[in-house]
Amino acid sequence: MINFLLGVAVTLAGVFLVEYIRRQKLALAWWGWLLTGLALLFATFTVATIITLIQENAAQAAGLMGLLLGLPAVIWFILLGRFVFMPARKN
Secondary structure (H helix, E strand, O other), X not given: OHHHHHHHXXXXXXXXXXXXXXXXXXXXXXXXXXXXXXXXXXXXXXXXXXXXXXXXXXXHHHHHHHHHHHHHHHHHHHHHHHHHHOOOOOO
């Protein structure tokens, strides 16, 4: 059941992202879409790994995987937001 909810959350995040891009009239290059899709997949993998480890009663491993995979995911989303969705303004 939790995997179904995770899939729904990721789908809703993707739909929200596409609508946000349309409303803001952002012109995303093909590599921006690719990096965004890969970031969503990586975040989904990270959350699914943590949930699976918690369900297997391996809380310490879940915490470690949360650090090892979650920290790069957060950094990836910050860089993605900075360089893809908020490009430098031209003065």
